[in-house]
Amino acid sequence: MEQKGYIHVYTGNGKGKTTAALGLSLRAVCAGKKVFFGQFVKGMKYSEVKALEYLPNFEMEQFGLNCFIYNEPNRDDIEVARKGLQRIKDIINSGEYDVVVLDEVNIALYYKLFDVDEVLEILKNRPKNIEVICTGRFAKEELIEIADLVTEMKEVKHYYNEGVMAREGIEC
Template identity: 65%
Template sequence: MGYIHVYTGNGKGKTTAAFGLALRAACADKKVFIGQFIKGMDYSELRVPEFIKNIEIEQFGRNCFIFNKPTQEDIDAAKKGLKRIEEVLKNKKYDLVILDEVNVAIYYKLFSVEDVLEVLNKRDENVEIILTGRYAPKKFIEIADLVTEMKEIKHYYKKGVKARKGIEF
């Protein structure tokens, strides 16, 4: 039986935790698909498939618009990504599917909670799912089998430290 995990909260580490589980699954000969919503920039983790063949990653964002209003192109990219997730869940090729930053995509109204639930309901019952991002919708928390909230206590960003390659991106 596959379970649904939610990694949320305002602290650092949601995507990192998801990638940690992806690594563990891949090392156990499981196939992993990671779909990154919002993100369209060159993050270091995009190189993972060069090193671990049973992890696939696709980005469904154009750029990081978080400080601006999403454009129609951002919405279209996210919806196209959700359609891709639906295909991935239907093909029964993967043991673990990660919807990275899906909660943020919903928060910015790129698609709805109901849209995601409809896609998740089409999954094979053995597929493990991880939903990441701040602002996890209440409905995701209700349906999830595991919920972890990352809480920021202290962050060097507040001291002016910029995102560092290999650590934050």
Template identity: 60%
Template sequence: MASKGYIQVYTGNGKGKTTAALGLALRAVGAGKKVFFAQFIKGKPYSEIEAIEKFVPEITIKQYGLGCFIVEKPTEADIQAARKGLAEVAGILKSGDFHLVILDEVNIALYYQLFSIDDFLDVLKKKNPETEVVVTGRYAPPELIEMADLVTEMQEVKHYYTKGIEARKGIEF
């Protein structure tokens, strides 16, 4: 019997959105499911990429970012990379080839207007009904929250970054 694929959103200013999505990906692989992990904005060799490639080849991973412009303004190249990624992901979501599709940092892509919320919601509306989707990133727009079946907000209570601690390999990236 086929099962419905829901739309989950992990948002908020707290740490752990991508990590939670990766935990779900591991659970899905353990249950024999196929996973596609798309990273928007990010285009560097983050430790999660290296771990997936080394230990979990059942997860297909692709980056649609050219670096990480979070402290700067996105370039036209950043916008084109994100839009190309959205077009590719639209086909993946429609195909039903993957049980779980994680769209990491899409909320940030939407916040920086790399593509429109209307275009993104249209992609979600056309997904295979059995495909589960997880969308991560701060600043989830209200339209996405309304469409989602599950929304989790990570709240920052305290973070050592405020004391000047830099991001550490294997912990933050």
């Protein structure tokens, strides 16, 4: 019997959204499921990219260039993100994966790299057994409405505010 897949949204200003999606991905792979992890906005080689070397049934692609978060996205940023969204649509519709992660899709939407209606259409028309995780700050209300699970990470205290920069294997 085919299981129903749910839509998760991990949002908020606290640390841990991508980390939670990676943890769920690890759990799914260890249960024999196949996972596709698409990272929007990100193009830098974060430590999790190495998971491809260690985890069977885990694939990851980045749909970003470097990091424009401190600037405005340019035409190349938009083009890469739009191609990434098409790739996600193809991956989801292939039925080849049990879990599909749209890491930082909320940030891509916030910066208007593509429209929320495009994402909603992909999610609503997906095969119903596919589990989808959407991460990133600033989740759109429309996405929250169709989600089955929404978790908000709230920053209470962060050592970044004390000048601690991102550390390899912990934040990147």
